[in-house]
Amino acid sequence: MGSDDGPPALSAAEALSAYTVMVQARAVDDRLWQLSRQGRAHFVITSAGHEATQVGMALAIRAGHDYVVPYYRDMALVLALGQTPRDLLLHAMGRAADPASGGRQMYGHFSSRARRIVSGSSSVGSHLVHAVGLAFALRIGGERDTAVVTSFGEGATAEGAWHEALTIAGIQRLPVVFVCESNQYAISMPHHAEVPVADVALKAAGYGMPGEVVDGNDLRAVALAMRRAMARARADGGPTLLECKTYRLRPHSNADDDRRYRAAAEVDAWRARDPIGRFGEVLVREYGVAPAVLAQIAGQARAEVDQATLDADAAPAPHPATIADHVFGTVAGAAPRSEDQRHA
Numbered sequence: 009m010g011s012d013d014g015p016p017a018l019s020a021a022e023a024l025s026a027y028t029v030m031v032q033a034r035a036v037d038d039r040l041w042q043l044s045r046q047g048r049a050h051f052v053i054t055s056a057g058h059e060a061t062q063v064g065m066a067l068a069i070r071a072g073h074d075y076v077v078p079y080y081r082d083m084a085l086v087l088a089l090g091q092t093p094r095d096l097l098l099h100a101m102g103r104a105a106d107p108a109s110g111g112r113q114m115y116g117h118f119s120s121r122a123r124r125i126v127s128g129s130s131s132v133g134s135h136l137v138h139a140v141g142l143a144f145a146l147r148i149g150g151e152r153d154t155a156v157v158t159s160f161g162e163g164a165t166a167e168g169a170w171h172e173a174l175t176i177a178g179i180q181r182l183p184v185v186f187v188c189e190s191n192q193y194a195i196s197m198p199h200h201a202e203v204p205v206a207d208v209a210l211k212a213a214g215y216g217m218p219g220e221v222v223d224g225n226d227l228r229a230v231a232l233a234m235r236r237a238m239a240r241a242r243a244d245g246g247p248t249l250l251e252c253k254t255y256r257l258r259p260h261s262n263a264d265d266d267r268r269y270r271a272a273a274e275v276d277a278w279r280a281r282d283p284i285g286r287f288g289e290v291l292v293r294e295y296g297v298a299p300a301v302l303a304q305i306a307g308q309a310r311a312e313v314d315q316a317t318l319d320a321d322a323a324p325a326p327h328p329a330t331i332a333d334h335v336f337g338t339v340a341g342a343a344p345r346s347e348d349q350r351h352a
């Protein structure tokens with residue numbers, strides 16, 4: 009229950025704020041693709057279509073308390089946890105003030121120490137091992153009542169690291185919620201060519217944890233399933249695998265042409281199930297929100313993203329003298345660099 013057909017599971021305030029973040033994420037997404045076409049953002053990736061899954065997840069996470077180890081597609085998730093469009097634009101445009109990496113990492117490596125968002129590695133699936141190690145460290149350190157959430161695509165479940173992470177989490181009964189954003193493709197590779205069973209959730213049995221299929225385009229269904237899984241993790245009930253079935257509405261990245269492997273009719277059918285339009289209808293029908301309020305939210309999101317773009321555009325690039333900062337093996341201040349001297 010609590011799906012689009014069930015009773016309201018969220019307060020009116022929660023529902024409106026969740027909707028606002030979904031719209032904001034789509035507005036940032038739209039802008040990223042424009043910037044990429046203009047050559048002003050070198051690499052962009054999309055969360056379009058995944059917003060209900062990601063914002064639904066956030067509704068069960070205590071930002072700054074629980075740890076989140078996201079993957080590159082989780083723009084709506086990090087916005088819901090408190091990052092801003094400006095943070096994301098600075099990251100996409102590689103600026104020095106980029107809070108994720110000071111303009112070092114390619115787009116999608118979100119991180120925030122204050123919000124306990126841990127930067128992922130670029131190697132698909134490898135961040136699950138980090139999430140599990142983190143949960144193990146929390147237990148050893150005696151930190152109770154804190155859960156770790158990690159997300160990934162269905163393609164990642166074919167990786168060795170995925171198997172290792174779920175094995176240890178299952179054996180040690182660690183407080184981890186594994187969320188698969190199951191969107192039917194790993195770039196061009198369809199589900200059946202990478203996952204030997206129809207549902208990723210079925211794999212959970214092999215790791216001694218419950219697995220559940222969730223409608224990933226239904227914000228409330230995701231929020232409810234996540235709340236159950238987080239409650240289990242916090243009560244020392246062990247890990248959970250949730251599979252949120254969804255679809256990405258854009259190509260994988262700006263380096264991908266999805267027309268080569270997806271039929272237009274398939275994409276159109278999923279556009280008709282766009283999670284934002286769907287939840288907007290719920291707001292109007294069940295929460296009595298006026299359509300004009302939804303239009304206002306969309307206008308505000310666009311204005312905020314316009315301002316964030318101007319801010320990021322005007323922000324300086326990382327200084328060349330800082331090129332070796334944070335690189336393993338270099339010691340800050342040890343190697344005099346000509347750029348340091350020129351700008352001293």
Ligand SMILES: Cc1ncc(C[n+]2csc(CCOP(=O)(O)OP(=O)(O)O)c2C)c(N)n1
Nearest residue numbers: 081130131132161162163164191193194195
């Ligand atoms: C080990 C590894 N193999 C391949 C890649 C290239 N790659 C990046 S994302 C991706 C697709 C992953 O698909 P999925 O896990 O389903 O997530 P989605 O992108 O669909 O959300 C691939 C193959 C990589 N980064 N790392």
Ligand SMILES: [Mg+2]
Nearest residue numbers: 161162193194
């Ligand atoms: Mg996928």
